[in-house]
Amino acid sequence: MEEITCDQEFLDGDLMNADLWVARGRYLMRALGRYSDALDAFEKAIELEPSHPRAWRGKAVALNNLERYGEALESCSRALELDPFNPRTWIVKGFSHHNLGDYEEAVKSYDRAIELNPLGPDARRAWNNRGAALDNLGKHEDALRSYDEAIMLEPFDAYAWNNKGVSLVALKRHEEALLCFEKAIKIYPNYWTAWMNRGGCLKALGRNEEAEESIEMARKIEASYE
Numbered sequence: 001m002e003e004i005t006c007d008q009e010f011l012d013g014d015l016m017n018a019d020l021w022v023a024r025g026r027y028l029m030r031a032l033g034r035y036s037d038a039l040d041a042f043e044k045a046i047e048l049e050p051s052h053p054r055a056w057r058g059k060a061v062a063l064n065n066l067e068r069y070g071e072a073l074e075s076c077s078r079a080l081e082l083d084p085f086n087p088r089t090w091i092v093k094g095f096s097h098h099n100l101g102d103y104e105e106a107v108k109s110y111d112r113a114i115e116l117n118p119l120g121p122d123a124r125r126a127w128n129n130r131g132a133a134l135d136n137l138g139k140h141e142d143a144l145r146s147y148d149e150a151i152m153l154e155p156f157d158a159y160a161w162n163n164k165g166v167s168l169v170a171l172k173r174h175e176e177a178l179l180c181f182e183k184a185i186k187i188y189p190n191y192w193t194a195w196m197n198r199g200g201c202l203k204a205l206g207r208n209e210e211a212e213e214s215i216e217m218a219r220k221i222e223a224s225y226e
Helices: 007-011 018-030 036-049 052-067 067-083 087-100 103-116 121-135 140-153 160-170 174-187 192-204 209-226
Strands: none
Touching: 018 036, 018 052, 036 052, 052 067, 052 087, 067 087, 067 121, 087 103, 087 121, 087 140, 103 121, 121 140, 140 160, 140 174, 160 174, 174 192
């Protein structure tokens, strides 16, 4: 079912249809950032159809956004009982583990997502998230390989380029890291985190004036979002 794009369209639908409530939840999350309301919508879908795997996954995503990661894991487990071969649900599960500090389990979840669909639209995200989990485990060389896989699938992924730069900084390969941060900024000029990381990298290279300019740019961009 397509996403519900307005309240009237939702009210005109069949309110006993679980798919309608799932579409409503997705719209509330993606378009409006109303995660508590989205959670209510997914729970209504589950009430109507308890074996609806996308409703359980949607509930997990809403819970992740509400920082209720333990509950999100429970919802992921139910979704995977119903549909164990959905790579997107494994990614959501990995995200929950990551935010609970359980990086080893996060890597396992991302590995499963990649195994299920190595060239699919979600594989790039799985590789990138896998790299972040590995970085948190101090496995920076392995993390680099994950970011390279993400970039191979999507060369214009600013987040993967930035994260690769972070790994390279951890390995004290600052010249290479600088190129990654600059690539991220070229793709996404308002990526304030990449500007900030670029500044830190320039400072490590002794290019202090350029570093301060980059950090100031990061602050200006960040302030514009407040």
